[in-house]
Amino acid sequence: MSEIINKTDRRPLYKELGIETLQEHMIFIRKDSEVCVSEGFEALTRVRVKSDKGSLVASIQMVTSESLLKIGEAGLSNGAAQMLKVKEGDLLEISHLSDIKSLRHVRSKIYGKTLDFGAMTEIIQDIVKGRYAAVHLSAFITACAGDSLSTDEIIALTRAMVDAGDRLKWKKSVIADKHCVGGLPGNRTTPIVVAIVAAAGITIPKTSSRAITSPAGTADTMRVMTQVGLDLEEIQRIVYLHNGCIVSGENHLSPADDTLIRVERSLDIDSEGQMIASVLSKKTAAGSTHLIIDIPVGSTAKVRSESDAERLKYYFKVVGKELGFVLKVLITDGSQPIGRGIGPALEAHDVLAVLRNDPQAPGALKEKSIQLAGELLELVDQELKGKGTDAARRILESGEALDKFMAICMAQGGFTEPGIAKYTRNIYAEKSGTITEIDNRKLARIAKLAGAPSDPEAGVWFDAPLGRKVHKGDLLFVIHSQSTGELDYALNFLKTEDHVITIA
Amino acid sequence: MSEIINKTDRRPLYKELGIETLQEHMIFIRKDSEVCVSEGFEALTRVRVKSDKGSLVASIQMVTSESLLKIGEAGLSNGAAQMLKVKEGDLLEISHLSDIKSLRHVRSKIYGKTLDFGAMTEIIQDIVKGRYAAVHLSAFITACAGDSLSTDEIIALTRAMVDAGDRLKWKKSVIADKHCVGGLPGNRTTPIVVAIVAAAGITIPKTSSRAITSPAGTADTMRVMTQVGLDLEEIQRIVYLHNGCIVSGENHLSPADDTLIRVERSLDIDSEGQMIASVLSKKTAAGSTHLIIDIPVGSTAKVRSESDAERLKYYFKVVGKELGFVLKVLITDGSQPIGRGIGPALEAHDVLAVLRNDPQAPGALKEKSIQLAGELLELVDQELKGKGTDAARRILESGEALDKFMAICMAQGGFTEPGIAKYTRNIYAEKSGTITEIDNRKLARIAKLAGAPSDPEAGVWFDAPLGRKVHKGDLLFVIHSQSTGELDYALNFLKTEDHVITIA
Known part of the structure; x- marks a missing residue:
């Protein structure tokens, strides 16, 4: 009978363990606890966990050791504990999940x-x-x-x-937006486009993502210069005042999308329908009406062939129209980085150089930003037909875009000049010739190994565009890092990889 | 710089935590450890973990608390620690997984x-x-x-x-086997069929599974009476001596299958092709040549319609023939339990009652076992055509099957009489009428809530076959349990569920 007498934890008490598992909630419980034995729970069974304050679905992790949990205790992953608002000693209830009917x-x-x-x-x-x-x-x-x-x-x-998510409402009837299908490092046009378009008097409330697999997302770059984690009310106030904002998109506009994207990444499946639904649902939720979609095409970009890009374009147009968007899709060059910086702070330097009309600013980034902003201006104003690019250039080169950018940053919480990494290492051409190919994926990997995006100053400063003639010993790129250890990682990776930059 | 100096755990030392996660290996490591920060590992990233003794793939669980792990330590789920043969203080290496090319x-x-x-x-x-x-x-x-x-x-x-797995080799050219597609509780024909067929001089090395979602598998039932966890050498020795065995199938015959089945179950997808490959791969690996497949059909069985059963039958025949099997598929009645017991020991009592020619033995279980054994005898011996059932009945009723069964049990490690549960509760008809429908899934659920299969004596003793006329207050079934708590679970479930047994 002693076995039965010990099984007293049908409702275990919460104990803090400190284990972070992101959105995958977990409950840690003794394998020999009564609730597990009698309910037939196994490791990884998905169960409903309830506290006084809430309820969620979690996977069971079976604890077999006395030192971690006592009979009668249960641990939760950090996110689950937060959602259930429990403190040590609170009662938890664990029950079978009903069938998932859908x-x-x-x-x-x-x-x-x-x-x-x-x-x-x-x-x-x-x-x-x-x-x-x-x-x-x-x-x-x-x-x-x-x-x-x-x-x-x-x-x-x-x-x-x-x-399934919240939805932003605006007083204006025209809400501009842009989206890049991604996969190209150093393609940080968004802050510049928003500055130009907002300076032109168009409403453009931009929500952007943090990097998930890349060295930097727009939100990471902006975070180097200002605050990005604003709530929906603050966003509306700033946009009302300044026509635009550049904030993090983690504000429940399309919560299903975040979950789906995570799994898609690990499958590496190109689910076109999902991607289109993902983009357009976020834009609809953000209240956008006029939308430019940028699809960079290149052998090491996300979209690898012209025909894939054309099919995506077709779907964006058909579905976008059905959903009421005025929308234009641009297929752009994705064969090499657009700016020179890869990594949050390095990209922020590029963005500021363009906005400040610095003569050393990367020309491709400036021209692509003007092109996208120009197309967006034409999309919202028929009278600008054929004159959008000129208008965008004038706003940028006059300094109006910089003023607008600074005003937005101040409204979002103040402006900070981006920093520079502690350690750098120059990488030189090993032979003479012409640069014929650039592996964007490998450049991104080097920037990440060097510490980006968690160290915002880390990354790659790239100055070896396609077609450039180089001599042996010319500078190709510079690795930036906050620690010598991470710098070594990046250098070790570079040593084992061929064809990061091909010289022929 | 203090932050960097602290990051000294590129190769953390193993610390035992005692967390069981079945086949899903996990490594627990501090979020602020150098290897995580610099390699960009996130929670749930899949990585390669190496010790001196081995290497495997595991998911990262980020530990954020000092009390669980110190910087420089890493924990492993029990299975992973076992596979890597580590003891506390051993060095672990964590690295990125190469692409999964397949x-x-x-x-x-x-x-x-x-x-x-x-x-x-x-x-x-x-x-x-x-x-x-x-x-x-x-x-x-x-x-x-x-x-x-x-x-x-x-x-x-x-x-x-x-x-992908091991494969059994036999000296005999005819190796008989049977398989039931499953989903029907109390359908424990296998021990009886093996006893009859082995007694007839046919080689029948039967490997069976433990229950995963059901109240009992054949291996659970056999485990009540003898040992089932034998290695391949022991199996071959016993089969050489006694023509047959009834052992657990967890012996690496088709390791991929175990992994796939687990995911299929949680998806509840009827993947016919996978199921056929699953069954026939295990049979091929077991060295079987002559095979009877039993497909019970019923609205609460695994296969729900005659047409589904016919399609499965077609595939089994075509694929089985291609793989060189002599094979017969039987579509049988899956509308109600075959025996009276549901749960390891209760089913063992049924099996023994049939083998012992007990006049109280469940007739349907006896007849179905004779039918399956007879078909198998005819399959391996053309001369028995039309006389298999008679031969099987004679072997069973003469006591030869019982002798063979006992000999096999003794060879596998000795025979134990199955026990009886401490607590029982009778369930009576709430009205008079005819039994018109039985929900097999709910009966199975009751048996599991009562404690089956982890308490082998727990389960349901069922005595309310379809078509029986009952009066209000007649006994329908008995719940068996080893604890009053589990008995209450089962009773509570019964209270909330309609139509476990329908009387009209």
Whole structure:
């Protein structure tokens, strides 16, 4: 009977362990606890965990050692503890998860059926509630991958994703926005485009992402110069005052999207329908009406061929129109970095150089920013047809864009000049010739190994554009790092890799 | 600089934590450790972990608290620590995972391409090496689900799964086997069939599984009476002496299958191709040549319609023939439990009652066992055509089957009479009428809540077959449990559920 008498933890008490597992909530509990034995829970079973203050879905981690948890105690991953608002000693309840009913729609899709708005809504709502495990998310993404989503399904998915999150409302009827499909390092046009367009009197409330696999996202670069983690009310106030903002997009505009993107990344599946729904749901939620989409194409960019880019463009146009966007898609050169900096602070220096009309500013970044801003101005104002680029250039070169950028930074919490890394190492050409190829992915990897984006000053300063004739010993790029250890990582990687920059 | 000086754990030292995560290996490490910061590892990043003795793939769990791990220490889930053969203080190395090259085949399949044997082999080898995360497994299963695998692909997959594991070799050229597609509680024919067939002089080395989601697997039932965890050498010795064995199948015959099945279960996807490959790979690896497949059909069984059963039967025949099996598929009644017991010991009592020719033995279990054994005898011996059932009945009723069963149990480690649970509760009919429907899934759930299979004596003793006329107050079934707490769980579930047994 002693075994039964010991099983007294049907409702274990919370104990803090300090384990961070991001969005994957976990509950740590003794394997020999009564609730596990009697309910038949196994390691990794997904269960509902309740506290007085809330409820969520978590995976069970079985603890077999007395030192970590006593019978009658349970630990939670940090995020779960936060969401359940528990402190040590609080009661937790663990119960079986009810069936995830929307999985029947995922199964239908796997069997080739078409999903309507109702089905997409059920799926997305369950995802937002955290009811899908990674395997379920992966099954949904896989079932929607390739060309298996029809245009109607992409529209339904987009609308379902918008409905699952908050939505920004604006007084103006024209709200401009831009989006880059990504995958290209040093392509930091957004702060410049927002500054120009806002200076032209157009409303452009830009929400951007932090880097997930890249050395820097727009939010990382902006964070070097100002605050980016603003709430929806603050965003609305700043945009009302200055026409624009450049803030972090982690504000619940399309919560399902963040979850899906994480799984898509680890699958490395090009799910076009999902990508289009992802972008357009965030833009719809942000209240945007006029939208420029930038698709860089290059063998080491995200979109690798002209035909892939054309198909994406087609879908963006058809779905975007259906959702009420005035939208233009630009297919741009993705064969090399646009600016010179790769990494938050180095990119911030580029952005400031362009805005300050520094003669040393990277010309390609300036020209691409003017092009995108010009297209956006033409999109919102028919009368500017054919004159958008000129208007954008005038606003940039007159200093109006810089003034606007500074005003936005001040409103977001003040401006800070970006710093410079403690350690740098120059990388020189090993032979003479012409630069014929640049591996963007490897450059990005070097910047990350050097410490970007968690050390904002770390990264790569790149000065070896395609077509340039170099002599042996000419400078190609500079690695920036905050520690000699990280600098060594980056250098070691460089030693083992061929063709980061090809000279022929 | 203090921050950098503290980052001294590029190769952390192992510390035992005692966390069990089954096959999902995990490494616990401080978020602020140098290796995480500089390599850019995040929570849940999959990395390669090396010790002096081995290497495996694990997911990172970020520890944010000093009390759990110090800087310079890392914990491992129990299984990972075992595989790496580490003791406290041993050095661990953590590095980025190289690309999983076979994922390109998974992506091809998603895009509708056909996979050949080479591609299937690469995928299965990577799965066996633990390189696929749950999301990758799910993507593979989803891409193969529905009717998306051709017969050739199922054959290629089966062969790839066989190649990934060990394989039993036998001197005899005829090796009999049976398999039940499952999902029906109290369908414990296997021990009886093996006893009859082995007594007839046919070699039948039976490997069976433990329960994963059911109240009992054949291995759980056998474990109540004898040892089942034998190694391949012992199995061969016993089969040489007694023609048969009934052991646990956890002996690396088809390691990829165990991994895939776990994910399939949580997706609840009927992947027919995968199921056929799963069954036939295990049978091929076990060296079987003559095979009876039992497909119970019923609205609460695994296979729910006659047409689903017919399609499965077709695939089993075509693929089985291609793989060289002499094979017969039987579609059987899956509308209600076959025996009376549901749960390891209760099913063992049924098995023994049939073998002992107890007049109270469940007739349906006896008849179904005779039918399956008879079909198997006819399959291996053309001369028995039309006389298999009679032969099987004679062997069973003469007591030869019981003698053989006991001999096998003794060889496997001795025979123990199954026990009886401490607590029971009778469940009576709430009205008079005819029993028109039985929910097998709910009966199984009650047996599990009562403690099966971890308490082998727990479960349900069922005595309310379809078509029986009952009066209000007649006994329908009895819940068996080793603790009053678990008995209460089962009773509480019963209270909230309608239609466990329908009386009309």
